[in-house]
Amino acid sequence: MVSAAALRVQIEQSLERRFPAALTPVSKIFREVAATGIAEVDGLLKGGLPVGAISELTGPTSSGRTSLAHAFLGRRTAEGSVVAWVDSNDTFDPESAAANGVALKQLLWVRCQGGISVERAAVNASTTRRKPRSRRGSRVDQALMATDLLLQAGGFAAIVLDLGGTDAEIGYRIPLASWFRFRQAADRTRTCLVVLGEESYAQSSAEAVLECSAVCAQAAGSTVLDGMRYDVQRSRQRFEHRGLAELRKQPVSTWSAAAAWNVEKSA
Numbered sequence: 001m002v003s004a005a006a007l008r009v010q011i012e013q014s015l016e017r018r019f020p021a022a023l024t025p026v027s028k029i030f031r032e033v034a035a036t037g038i039a040e041v042d043g044l045l046k047g048g049l050p051v052g053a054i055s056e057l058t059g060p061t062s063s064g065r066t067s068l069a070h071a072f073l074g075r076r077t078a079e080g081s082v083v084a085w086v087d088s089n090d091t092f093d094p095e096s097a098a099a100n101g102v103a104l105k106q107l108l109w110v111r112c113q114g115g116i117s118v119e120r121a122a123v124n125a126s127t128t129r130r131k132p133r134s135r136r137g138s139r140v141d142q143a144l145m146a147t148d149l150l151l152q153a154g155g156f157a158a159i160v161l162d163l164g165g166t167d168a169e170i171g172y173r174i175p176l177a178s179w180f181r182f183r184q185a186a187d188r189t190r191t192c193l194v195v196l197g198e199e200s201y202a203q204s205s206a207e208a209v210l211e212c213s214a215v216c217a218q219a220a221g222s223t224v225l226d227g228m229r230y231d232v233q234r235s236r237q238r239f240e241h242r243g244l245a246e247l248r249k250q251p252v253s254t255w256s257a258a259a260a261w262n263v264e265k266s267a
Contacts, residue, residue, distance in 0.1 A: 031050045031051070031053070031207070032050070032051040032052065032190075033045065033046070033047035033048040033049060033050055033051060034048045034049055034050075034051050034072070034075070034076065034157075034158070034192055035047065035048040035075055036048050036049060036068065036071055036072045036075060037071040037072060037074055037075035037101070038068065038071055040232075041068065041210075041232055044210075044232065044234055045208060045210075045234065049072060049192055049194065049208060050192070050207045050208055051190055051191075051192055052186050052187040052188075052189075052190045052191065052192070053183065053186055053187065053192070053193070053206075053207035053208070054179065054182060054183050054186060054193045054194075054195060054202050054205055054206045054207060055192065055193070055194050055195070055206065055207065055208040055209070055210070056194075056195045056196075056197065056200050056201070056202055056206045056208070056209045056210070057069060057194060057195070057196050057197075057210050057212060058196075058197055058198065058199055058200050058209065058210070058211050058212065059198065059211060059212035059213055060198055060213070061164070061165075061198075063212040063213050064212045064213075064232070065164070065196050065210075065212040066096075066162075066164065066196065067100065068210070068212065068232070069160050069162075069194055069196060070096065070097050070100035070101070070102055071100055071101070072158065072192075072194065073085070073097070073102045073107070073158060073160065074097075074100050074101025074102045074103075075101070076157045076158045076192075077101075077102055077103035077106045077107065078101065078103070079157075080106075081106065081156075081157030081158070082106050082107075082108070082155060082156055082157060083102075083106060083107055083108070083156060083157055083158045083159065083160070084107070084108040084109075084110065084150050084156050084158075084159045084160070085097075085107060085108070085109050085110065085159075085160045085162060086110045086112070086143050086146050086147050086150070086159065086160065086161045086162060087109065087110060087111050087112060087143075087162050088112050088139045088140055088142070088143035088161070088162055088163050088165075088166060089112075089139060089162070089163075089164065089165040089166060090111055090112065090139075091162065091164060091165055092109060092111075092162065094109070108150075108156075110143075110146045110150075112139040112140075112142040112143050112146070113139070113142070139166075140163065140166055140170055140171075140174070143161060143162075143163070144161075144174065144178055147159060147161050147182065147193070148178075148181065148182070148185070151182060151185035151186055151189060151191060151193065152185055152189075154188075154189035154191070155189075156189075156191050157191065157192065158191065158192040158193075158194060159191055159192070159193050159194070160194045160195075160196065161193065161194070161195045161196070162196045163195060163196060163197040163201070164196045164197060164198070166197065166198075168197075168198055168199045171197055171198075171199060171201040172199070172201060174201055176203065176205070179201070179202040179203065179205035179206075180205055182202075182205065183202075183205045200235075208234070209234070209235045210232050210233070210234055210235070211232070211233045211234075211235050212231070212232055213231045213233075
């Protein structure tokens with residue numbers, strides 16, 4: 001009589017070409033995460049942003065993406081870690097970051113300068129077929145180069161690549177090879193790479209994508225602004241195993257503080 005184990009091997013061998021590992025369950029992958037400092041967002045992400053991976057915080061201006069990044073860096077610097085902020089459009093405000101708990105002594109601020117070199121400008125002026133590159137595009141190139149150097153160097157617990165204010169058309173032109181290289185370097189150095197932008201640019205290289213949006217302003221009385229209320233919706237999270245019942249649920253969490261967040265989970 002054929003044993004159950006031998007029968008299973010025969011079935012798997014007969015089906016391996018059409019259905020690889022037909023009877024073998026997919027192993028679960030447990031990712032190390034780092035808390036953002038906002039309990040509701042951490043609950044949404046099952047603990048926080050993934051370590052050694054790319055996370056994207058997307059949304060329009062004043063959607064709360066920068067405040068969320070500040071909270072995350074504040075939590076990392078409070079643990080004694082060193083972080084970096086690559087500022088592609090020179091919009092980073094150190095005072096706001098410090099007010100959100102970021103230890104500036106443990107922050108490397110990379111400010112990208114606009115414009116092109118004098119030699120390139122001369123070539124563009126003398127060549128009718130070649131159009132001059134925009135200042136904003138040049139800053140994005142510098143930001144990508146700086147991010148690559150920081151990831152390769154290692155030693156940073158978190159790096160924020162701030163592409164806020166960059167035209168979506170320019171963001172979509174960033175080569176997929178660059179994002180793949182960033183993902184590999186982040187995994188090797190165990191760095192959290194957080195990308196801020198109006199849209200999602202890293203595509204399949206991003207492990208987690210959060211869509212941020214502003215809901216309303218909160219006022220104390222009739223003239224004093226007390227805080228903001230935001231929505232955060234998760235649109236992507238790799239290496240997550242959810243059952244059918246959980247996919248159908250749309251749980252919502254609310255956090256009320258100086259800046260409030262409504263956290264919504266999407267299937």
